[in-house]
Amino acid sequence: MTPTRPAPARGRPRSTTSHQAVLQAVAHLIDVEQLGFEQLTIEGIAAQAGVGKQTIYRWWPDKAAIVMEAIQAGKLALDIGEVPDTGDLTADLRMWMRQARQRVFTEKNMALARSLIVALVASGVTVEEYVPGGSIQEGSQLAQRLESEERAGRLREGIDVEAAAFALLDPVVMKMIAGQVPEPNWFDALVDVIVDGVRR
Amino acid sequence: MTPTRPAPARGRPRSTTSHQAVLQAVAHLIDVEQLGFEQLTIEGIAAQAGVGKQTIYRWWPDKAAIVMEAIQAGKLALDIGEVPDTGDLTADLRMWMRQARQRVFTEKNMALARSLIVALVASGVTVEEYVPGGSIQEGSQLAQRLESEERAGRLREGIDVEAAAFALLDPVVMKMIAGQVPEPNWFDALVDVIVDGVRR
Amino acid sequence: MTPTRPAPARGRPRSTTSHQAVLQAVAHLIDVEQLGFEQLTIEGIAAQAGVGKQTIYRWWPDKAAIVMEAIQAGKLALDIGEVPDTGDLTADLRMWMRQARQRVFTEKNMALARSLIVALVASGVTVEEYVPGGSIQEGSQLAQRLESEERAGRLREGIDVEAAAFALLDPVVMKMIAGQVPEPNWFDALVDVIVDGVRR
Amino acid sequence: MTPTRPAPARGRPRSTTSHQAVLQAVAHLIDVEQLGFEQLTIEGIAAQAGVGKQTIYRWWPDKAAIVMEAIQAGKLALDIGEVPDTGDLTADLRMWMRQARQRVFTEKNMALARSLIVALVASGVTVEEYVPGGSIQEGSQLAQRLESEERAGRLREGIDVEAAAFALLDPVVMKMIAGQVPEPNWFDALVDVIVDGVRR
DNA sequence: AGGTAACCGAGACGGTACGTCGCGTCTTACA
DNA sequence: TGTAAGACGCGACGTACCGTCTCGGTTACCT
Numbered sequence: 001m002t003p004t005r006p007a008p009a010r011g012r013p014r015s016t017t018s019h020q021a022v023l024q025a026v027a028h029l030i031d032v033e034q035l036g037f038e039q040l041t042i043e044g045i046a047a048q049a050g051v052g053k054q055t056i057y058r059w060w061p062d063k064a065a066i067v068m069e070a071i072q073a074g075k076l077a078l079d080i081g082e083v084p085d086t087g088d089l090t091a092d093l094r095m096w097m098r099q100a101r102q103r104v105f106t107e108k109n110m111a112l113a114r115s116l117i118v119a120l121v122a123s124g125v126t127v128e129e130y131v132p133g134g135s136i137q138e139g140s141q142l143a144q145r146l147e148s149e150e151r152a153g154r155l156r157e158g159i160d161v162e163a164a165a166f167a168l169l170d171p172v173v174m175k176m177i178a179g180q181v182p183e184p185n186w187f188d189a190l191v192d193v194i195v196d197g198v199r200r
Numbered sequence: 201m202t203p204t205r206p207a208p209a210r211g212r213p214r215s216t217t218s219h220q221a222v223l224q225a226v227a228h229l230i231d232v233e234q235l236g237f238e239q240l241t242i243e244g245i246a247a248q249a250g251v252g253k254q255t256i257y258r259w260w261p262d263k264a265a266i267v268m269e270a271i272q273a274g275k276l277a278l279d280i281g282e283v284p285d286t287g288d289l290t291a292d293l294r295m296w297m298r299q300a301r302q303r304v305f306t307e308k309n310m311a312l313a314r315s316l317i318v319a320l321v322a323s324g325v326t327v328e329e330y331v332p333g334g335s336i337q338e339g340s341q342l343a344q345r346l347e348s349e350e351r352a353g354r355l356r357e358g359i360d361v362e363a364a365a366f367a368l369l370d371p372v373v374m375k376m377i378a379g380q381v382p383e384p385n386w387f388d389a390l391v392d393v394i395v396d397g398v399r400r
Numbered sequence: 401m402t403p404t405r406p407a408p409a410r411g412r413p414r415s416t417t418s419h420q421a422v423l424q425a426v427a428h429l430i431d432v433e434q435l436g437f438e439q440l441t442i443e444g445i446a447a448q449a450g451v452g453k454q455t456i457y458r459w460w461p462d463k464a465a466i467v468m469e470a471i472q473a474g475k476l477a478l479d480i481g482e483v484p485d486t487g488d489l490t491a492d493l494r495m496w497m498r499q500a501r502q503r504v505f506t507e508k509n510m511a512l513a514r515s516l517i518v519a520l521v522a523s524g525v526t527v528e529e530y531v532p533g534g535s536i537q538e539g540s541q542l543a544q545r546l547e548s549e550e551r552a553g554r555l556r557e558g559i560d561v562e563a564a565a566f567a568l569l570d571p572v573v574m575k576m577i578a579g580q581v582p583e584p585n586w587f588d589a590l591v592d593v594i595v596d597g598v599r600r
Numbered sequence: 601m602t603p604t605r606p607a608p609a610r611g612r613p614r615s616t617t618s619h620q621a622v623l624q625a626v627a628h629l630i631d632v633e634q635l636g637f638e639q640l641t642i643e644g645i646a647a648q649a650g651v652g653k654q655t656i657y658r659w660w661p662d663k664a665a666i667v668m669e670a671i672q673a674g675k676l677a678l679d680i681g682e683v684p685d686t687g688d689l690t691a692d693l694r695m696w697m698r699q700a701r702q703r704v705f706t707e708k709n710m711a712l713a714r715s716l717i718v719a720l721v722a723s724g725v726t727v728e729e730y731v732p733g734g735s736i737q738e739g740s741q742l743a744q745r746l747e748s749e750e751r752a753g754r755l756r757e758g759i760d761v762e763a764a765a766f767a768l769l770d771p772v773v774m775k776m777i778a779g780q781v782p783e784p785n786w787f788d789a790l791v792d793v794i795v796d797g798v799r800r
Numbered sequence: 801a802g803g804t805a806a807c808c809g810a811g812a813c814g815g816t817a818c819g820t821c822g823c824g825t826c827t828t829a830c831a
Numbered sequence: 832t833g834t835a836a837g838a839c840g841c842g843a844c845g846t847a848c849c850g851t852c853t854c855g856g857t858t859a860c861c862t
Contacts, residue, residue: 011837012827018839043817052840057819089399146398156400160389164398166371167390171363174370189360190367197397198346198364199289200356211806212858218808243848252809257850411811412853418813441843452814457845489799546798556800560789563771564798567790570774571766589760590767597797598746598764599689600756615833641822652835657824 018051019059025049026066027075030115034108037067037115071116080104083145089154090195092145093168097187100172105181113176142168168194218251219259225249226266227275230315237267237315271316280304283345289354290395292345293368297387300372305381313376340365368394418451419459425449426466427475430515434508437467437515467515476512480504483545489554490595492545493568497587500572505581513576542568568594618651619659625649626666627675630715637667637715671716680704683745689754690795692745693768697787700772705781713776740765768794 025048029035035044040063046053060066070076080103083096104113142165149155171190175182225248229235235244240263246253260266270276280300284292304313342365349355371390375382425448429435435444440463446453460466470476480500484492504513542565549555571590575582625648629635635644640663646653660666670676680700684692704713742765749755771790775782 010829010835012839013837015827015839041817042819046840050840052838052842053819054821054841055839058838149398154400155398156396159398160386160393161398163371163386163389164393166374167367167393170370170374171366174366174373186360186363189363193359193364193367193394193397195397195399196356197393197395198349198355198359198361199395200354210860211804212860213807215808215858241848242850246809250809252811253850254810254852255808258807410809410855412813413811415813415853442845443843446814450814452812452816453845454815454847455813458812549798554800555798556796559798560786560793561798563786563789564793566771566774567767567793570770571763574766574770574773586760586763589763593760593764593767593794593797595797595799596756597793597795598749598755598759598761599795600754618834642824643822646835650835652833652837653824654826654836655834658833 014059015055018049018055021049021051022046022056022060022066023070023073023075025051026070030067030070030076030112034111035115036111037063040067040115067115076112076116080141083141085145085148087152089145089149090191093142093191093195094188096141096145097172097191098184101182101184101187104176110176110179110181114179140165140169164194214259215255218249218255221249221251222246222256222260222266223270223273223275225251226270230267230270230276230312234311235315236311237263240267240315267316276312276316280341283341285345285348287352289345289349290391293391293395294388296342296345297372297391298384301382301384301387304376310376310379310381314379317373317377340369342368364394414459415455418449418455421449421451422446422456422460422466423470423473423475425451426470430467430470430476430512434511435515436511437463440467440515480541483541485545485548487552489545489549490591493542493591493595494588496541496545497572497591498584501582501584501587504576510576510579510581514579540565540569564594614659615655618649618655621649621651622646622656622660622666623670623673623675625651626670630667630670630676630712634711635715636711637663640667640715667716676712676716680741683741685745685748687752689745689749690791693791693795694788696742696745697772697791698784701782701784701787704776710776710779710781714779740769742769764794 022045025045026040029040029044029048030037042053042056042063045051045066046056056066060069067076080096080100084092086092103109143161146155146161146164150159150161155161168190172187222245225245226240229240229244229248230237242253242256242263245251245266246256256266260269267276280296280303283296286292303309343361346355346361346364350359350361355361368390372387422445425445426440429440429444429448430437442453442456442463445451445466446456456466460469467476480496480503483496486492503509543561546555546561546564550559550561555561568590572587622645625645626640629640629644629648630637642653642656642663645651645666646656656666660669667676680696680703683696686692703709743761746755746761746764750759750761755761768790772787
């Protein structure tokens with residue numbers, strides 16, 4: 001049985017130096033130079049990385065893929081942070097929202113946030129896999145918190161935890177995409193709706 | 201002398217023919233030629249419309265503005281339709297969601313939907329003002345339905361109707377952006393969360 | 401009878417400024433910067449001329465065509481000068497050859513000469529139409545001198561004047577192409593062969 | 601210790617297989633694939649030969665050198681053939697010219713001829729050393745024939761045989777470079793001028 | 801009934817970035 | 832050490848669109 005051994009790798013191997021330089025360059029351009037996703041150019045990345053354009057085209061299909069990998073490699077972080085678990089769901093979610101507002105909806109971070117999201121969208125990956133720092137399968141921070149609440153018997157029966165997580169997160173993401181910074185009480189109102197519903 | 205009277209408009213007036221031709225061209229390119237927002241070019245629009253580039257630049261600041269106006273003019277429809285008002289909020293919203301799934305999450309319409317959303321995002325306009333089919337003046341269909349419910353005294357006191365509308369709509373929009381078609385019960389679960397909340 | 405009037409020339413007309421700038425740039429790069437034909441790049445020409453690349457591609461099919469036009473426009477001269485006509489054919493041709501050696505086979509002019517010739521060759525134009533300053537139809541300097549001699553009855557009957565002119569000029573051109581500077585007596589020996597033949 | 605003994609040749613010796621493969625590849629590309637000298641690329645040659653680029657750069661300084669060696673190795677023939685020596689100089693040269701016209705000025709061979717000449721020119725070698733089919737050591741066929749005539753005492757005293765050979769050959773080469781096929785009597789007229797001169 | 805100012809189409813202009821090709825160098829594994 | 836393979840930094844290619852600019856020609860208002 002030949003276990004489909006990988007080809008013996010002929011020719012000069014891929015340069016890890018260049019690879020890292022490209023990811024670092026993307027991080028620099030987005031984070032420091034404050035370029036949006038559409039201002040980002042392959043030529044600019046190549047120049048910043050001190051790398052030939054061909055080297056980029058050899059390994060990534062497009063801009064989005066590079067930004068994606070930079071995110072996954074941790075070069076570009078958009079981590080809102082842990083969702084606290086004090087037992088008071090409303091308070092915990094409000095606290096997390098407050099963190100989100102402070103960390104992500106900064107003048108400085110908005111361009112980054114929009115770039116990341118556009119990259120994610122353009123690459124066809126679901127946003128929530130990345131934004132909370134984990135994937136849905138692993139359990140996003142929000143979904144995990146809700147599941148914890150569910151295990152404590154404090155949620156209604158038959159609630160779709162994933163849907164609830166989306167209902168909380170996606171309005172926040174949409175605001176980021178639109179480049180708008182909501183008022184603090186907008187976040188609270190959102191939490192309030194999800195936790196208690198709208199019906200009397 | 202009436203100081204607010206508009207200037208007497210000397211010279212040749214704006215050609216409505218050209219104006220309409222541009223909007224029609226955009227609709228054709230997106231809808232028939234199936235071009236995404238980024239594939240759409242000013243030169244392509246001008247050529248399709250049989251119009252000079254200058255004419256476009258004279259009347260619209262950028263691509264997004266043209267697409268926006270084409271939507272508002274009804275040349276490009278992404279109309280989910282009216283939210284029914286039978287008095288049963290859950291049933292009404294589920295019905296509307298079912299319509300959304302059928303009309304927008306079509307193989308054929310997904311590209312259109314993504315184009316429109318990118319255009320809206322790029323133009324800095326909040327998405328929810330357009331997607332439900334209403335204009336800024338009319339306000340969101342969803343928000344209207346919720347307000348009607350509120351006037352009937354069937355909502356909890358102090359509910360932020362706008363936040364609730366976002367919590368319903370944005371997950372749907374995000375799915376469109378991501379190019380994913382959710383299962384029917386995903387929509388129902390979402391409605392359920394918003395209407396009744398997650399807390400026991 | 402419609403005398404095929406030229407089309408009414410729609411759109412912005414060709415910029416003579418840019419046109420001239422390109423020709424001047426080529427002259428500068430070859431003549432001053434001492435670039436050979438293969439070192440010459442379209443991008444370099446565009447940059448030197450302060451012109452977009454597209455403007456060059458719009459009007460010239462390739463490098464050779466630009467250099468050609470620069471020669472024809474007199475921006476790049478490779479004029480050996482008049483062939484004297486004192487009645488002494490050998491002396492006159494030797495004098496002209498001496499001029500050729502001094503004017504063209506200069507350290508400074510060799511690159512220019514090779515560039516021009518490569519351009520001419522690459523563009524498929526016969527060299528002798530340009531090098532002597534005129535075309536064969538108009539009569540090259542050499543052919544004219546020989547014809548003058550013929551009219552004076554000093555040539556053998558049935559001599560092909562054109563062939564004789566080639567036999568004189570082409571070895572000189574080949575030396576230029578090869579980048580070699582012949583000794584002065586090489587030129588004299590060449591003239592001697594043509595004027596008196598090799599047979600005893 | 602024998603100081604002139606060649607170094608003991610440490611390491612793996614030069615691969616004659618690769619060497620030949622390169623020359624063969626050049627011949628194939630020029631002759632069969634009908635590539636001109638400028639279309640010919642090192643990478644293309646390496647691929648065709650199944651050889652690493654480095655191997656080529658190790659043994660040849662540039663493209664021209666490879667083509668040169670291919671010619672010398674007889675892989676690429678541009679052999680006009682021997683100049684006959686019947687004692688009748690005019691007849692012999694006319695015969696040789698007729699051969700040249702038939703062998704080289706063929707539709708099929710023109711591209712080859714131009715490639716070779718450009719290669720020779722680019723490599724800075726005088727053309728006449730190669731075109732007649734001889735190598736540097738053997739000297740030019742034409743010059744040899746003229747020297748034979750001289751030894752027979754049938755040339756004028758003090759004639760520069762080399763100059764005469766140039767005067768005959770270079771117009772032919774220039775026609776090849778220009779891609780023109782002269783009429784048969786053009787060749788005869790050329791021979792006539794060289795043999796008997798133009799002066800009455 | 802002009803004059804004239806703003807419109808219109810066409811398309812050339814200086815640019816920027818694209819994605820590709822080939823250069824000559826380098827770095828592997830293998831022979 | 833030579834060799835095939837092939838990645839590397841680099842530079843130029845020819846193309847696509849950008850947003851601006853000039854043409855000749857066309858309205859439609861205002862003397």
